[in-house]
Amino acid sequence: MKTAARIGPVTLWRKKAEGTSGPVVFVPTMGALHEGHASLIRRARRLAGRKGSVVVSIFVNPTQFGPKEDLAKYPRPFAQDLALCKREGVDLLFHPTPEEMYEGDSSVKVCESSLSTGLCGASRLGHFNGVCTVVAMLFQIIRPDIAIFGEKDWQQVAVIRRMVRDLKMPVKILSHATVREEDGLALSSRNRLLSPESRLVAPRIYQALLTALMAAEAGETSVARLRRRLTSDLAVIPRTVVDYAEIVDESTLLPLQKLTPGSAARALVAVQLGSVRLIDNLGISR
């Protein structure tokens, strides 16, 4: 596995990869890699095959954190991440510093103004512009044929798909199913920040989503009723503040009134559990 902290060597590496016949498959991450990332990387490896390449980036992007968010305490276990990437057959690990990515007088951003206003965007101002900008930069540097994102960050996947569509980026975006603990908790690098008490009750987030799915499968079509139930199921989890609980169209993220056989609905939730903010989501079909 090749590793690079600078852009120059990645550009050179990419030039050489142009001659090969397999695709360059890219998994952007903020590090603190867990089995969810490993699952993304294994999918990338399968897609790349022997002739293609798998690139992973590790970059805790400061511009997607708000001033009161957890940038400083975001976990950065680099040695473990490196070992995981080696084990999973990554070809190139790109791990730039913030200084390598951002100039002091940087003044250009990629801005999304529709999908990113609600849900996580409502409380995390500027977050998705930070995400779009850094992903656009990484796409310029790595020029992947395919990029894979985890579905736990469902809104992020929708925003990235929109960016790729609108800016005509020559990359195929794939999303990958959320990997969960045995008790249902969605894997997240932030889970390791949970107190033991919070970790114990955290699976109830997924249980609340499953309850909504079961109600929909049992015939409930009113989104207002489903959402009320979902919100109250989350609110009763100890030490929890519900940021949002919404049921929206899975692509446009626009609110739905009713579940219909044709609707591709998704329930998305964010809660503050102790000092840690967790998100999760589930497809709610009839």
Next chain:
Amino acid sequence: MKTAARIGPVTLWRKKAEGTSGPVVFVPTMGALHEGHASLIRRARRLAGRKGSVVVSIFVNPTQFGPKEDLAKYPRPFAQDLALCKREGVDLLFHPTPEEMYEGDSSVKVCESSLSTGLCGASRLGHFNGVCTVVAMLFQIIRPDIAIFGEKDWQQVAVIRRMVRDLKMPVKILSHATVREEDGLALSSRNRLLSPESRLVAPRIYQALLTALMAAEAGETSVARLRRRLTSDLAVIPRTVVDYAEIVDESTLLPLQKLTPGSAARALVAVQLGSVRLIDNLGISR
């Protein structure tokens, strides 16, 4: 010469060009091509050599025109443009429709917040975000190794360079000297919209810039005095309203106080001449 109105064929063409050893050199235009564009295209041809390719785009980008600007009356002499491109040895002419470039619910933009606020940006709100967005899109579609822009739009070149730097785009930006009529008027597609009376006095814009340069060469170092003189020289041109006349650092576009031997100063002007807005600029060295 290959022509394409759709993105799909350009993507396929570009894939094939990957195998060749020469660079892909790109000249983005809004059409209504004149000798200034021809000069850019000839430079592109020289840079590409026999093994590389020259791509020209013709796209009158609606998102860089303000609601009260001249989008509808912007000249579109496509047959002549096509002939010029053929004559100059262009390999691929890309001429998309607005519908091919923009989705109805498009929501992603590239935004520049420093270099684009003054000069033309002050009166043309959103103009440079429109420029950045469409140039970013064209770069994604065409993936040029080199792109060439005319220096008449000096602020545009500075903003594009900043975008490429900040978003880490793998393209080299070259600027190309302004081509002028014999009487000094900078070539512009908008010149053909001038009334005969306006055309007659239009060269006085360049003369005002030359006067500023000569004053600087004669030892004037006060930017305030140079600028006052430049403004009054422009203001006395018949039927003219001065939009701005500034002397700034050529890269940062920030105001200067004094010309020094080390300063890379540039005078930039915009005037409304009858119903036509014209811009020009000149390096003001000591």
